[in-house]
Amino acid sequence: MRPKxxxxxxxxxxxxxxxxxxxxxxxxxxxxxxxxxxxxxxWSEREAERGEFLSGVEGEGVNSSWMEDAGGNxxxxxxxxxVLNAARKTWSATRNYNVDFGVYSKTPAxxxxxxxxxxxxxFPEIQTCADHWKTDRLWIENFSSWIxxxxxxxxxxxx
Numbered sequence: 001m002r003p004k005x006x007x008x009x010x011x012x013x014x015x016x017x018x019x020x021x022x023x024x025x026x027x028x029x030x031x032x033x034x035x036x037x038x039x040x041x042x043w044s045e046r047e048a049e050r051g052e053f054l055s056g057v058e059g060e061g062v063n064s065s066w067m068e069d070a071g072g073n074x075x076x077x078x079x080x081x082x083v084l085n086a087a088r089k090t091w092s093a094t095r096n097y098n099v100d101f102g103v104y105s106k107t108p109a110x111x112x113x114x115x116x117x118x119x120x121x122x123f124p125e126i127q128t129c130a131d132h133w134k135t136d137r138l139w140i141e142n143f144s145s146w147i148x149x150x151x152x153x154x155x156x157x158x159x
Contacts, residue, residue, distance in 0.1 A: 066134055067138075090118050
């Protein structure tokens, strides 16, 4: 008798080719400003004090400011939207497969690893860091708003 696969394994099986990418070497990305999360935290604090973030302007606030290309430049709004859309689809797939997850601090490590693998294989720019902190930051900044949209009442159509 075959052992039954977990829901998480079924989710992996539904996404052939999704494996955790090999960690990148810091020396190969000398222009990356935010290899360590502490580097981004210090930078974002300085920028906020200087008034550099445009609050209320999509793609110009502090959220996602850590999302940089290989040259150390903030990725454009279109790319930010694609990354966020893929994260939402990944959370939806995770939910559809009845995999245990929730806010970042309460999500099992193996579920986080599945999210990291799926996102980092699609978006190499979020790999340019140590210990997956950029992918984790994506979850921390956006999961709560995604889950809230699931619980909003649907608007009645007015045909």
